[in-house]
Amino acid sequence: MSDAHLPSPRVAAALPNRSGVGLKPEHIDEILRDRPALGFFEIHAENYMGAGGPPHRRLEAIRALYPLSLHGVGLSIGSPKPLDREHLARLAALARRYQPGLFSEHLAWSSHDEGYLNDLLPLPYTQETLATVCEHVDQVQTALGRPMLLENPSTYVVFKESTISETDFIxxxxxxxxxxxLLDVGNVLVSAINHGxxxxxxxxxxxxxxxxxxxLAGFAEARDDSGHLVLIDAHDSPVRDRVWDLYREMIARRGPIPTLVEWDNDVPEWPVLLGEARRAEAAMAQALSTMNEGARRHAV
Incomplete structure (x- = not known):
């Protein structure tokens, strides 16, 4: 193989304890031109499961400059049916190709028979479901040769047959x-408001x-037939103040951690999304300062 066909040198794969954003095709040229100081970019695995072409060339240029977080939306981890072996093989090949810092998926299901749904649907928290999800997680980790991260859901209904709390289930x-x-702080707030x-x-x-x-992501507000407030995990707006407050509390408890700002619908211009990432870094720094000050006072 000639040098012209060798992959470009890459930065280290590990995600730093900084903020990142989802990589959108309409932003790539601007990112490559300006090379903003960001911790990482996240890609949805299903968008890059083709063999090659311009999307992969542009992604390789990003990977040469930034670590990647690989996020799946199509494995249907919570489905009672077996995982799609072909989908899992494509996922494993993508992970080998780009060496992401981590891979994550949703605690949800999104397939039925031969069809795939556009929604990430909730599941009952029972011993039977627990065994199925654990089997599927084991299969994914074996295929990838690494641990995966499992994301807590945003939910709008609960199942009467659930016998385990969500936190105990996870x-x-x-x-x-x-x-x-993967702790989605916005999902915590959405579910908390929806279920009280x-x-x-x-x-x-x-x-x-x-x-x-x-x-972290923005949410939308609606009213159900009874007039009660319902939050929707819409990913179409800036992160709300209540989510920022919960995020700072999380950082104060857990310490610094890679943090992604999600904005997948009604995607804004690049400076707006970059501004949200900057706000996440400021919130992390503020929470750490408060945590350190508390530790100093406790020591005295």
């Missing part, structure tokens, strides 16, 4: 499989020591 998956966790529980109590019960990445 904790047990991590214990049985050795996987890490305390978001801080959720953090109290969540296995924070297993968290390897945080997601």
């Amino acid at each position: 904790r047990e998956i991590a214990r049985r499989t050795g996987c890490g966790l 529980f305390d978001a801080l109590a959720y953090l109290d019960a969540f296995p924070l020591q297993r968290v390897g990445e945080i997601h």
Whole structure:
């Protein structure tokens, strides 16, 4: 192979404890021109499962400059049916190709028979479902040769047959499989408002020591037929103040951690998204300062 066909040298794969954003095709030229100081970019795995072409050439140029976080939306980890072996093989090939700092997927299901749905749907928290999810997580980690992160869901309904709390369900998956966790702070708030529980109590019960990445995103507001407020994990607007407050609380408890700002719908101009990433870094620094000041006072 000639030198002209060798991959470009890359920065280290590990994600720093900084902020990152989702990589959007309309922003790539501007990013490559300006090379902003960001911790990492996230890509959705399913967008890059083709063999080659311009998308991969542009992604390789990004990978030469920044670490990547690989995020899946199509494995259907929570489905009772077996994982799609071809999809898993394509995912593993993509991970080998770009060596992302981490891979994450949703605690949800999105397939039925031969069809794939556009939504990430919730699942009942039962012993049977727990066994299925753990089996699927084990299969993914074996295929990738690395631990994965599992993301907590945003939910709008609960199942009567659930016999395990969400935090205990997630904790047990991590214990049985050795996987890490992705804590979506926005999802915590969305579910807390929709189901009437305390978001801080959720953090109290969540296995924070297993968290390897945080997601932040904007939400939309609606009213149900009874007039009750419903939050929707829309990913179409800036991160709200209540999510920032919960994020700072999370950092104060867990310490610095790679943090992604998600904005997947009604994607703004690049400076707007970059500004959200800068705000995440400022919020992380503020929380760490508060944490360190508290530690100093306690020591005295």
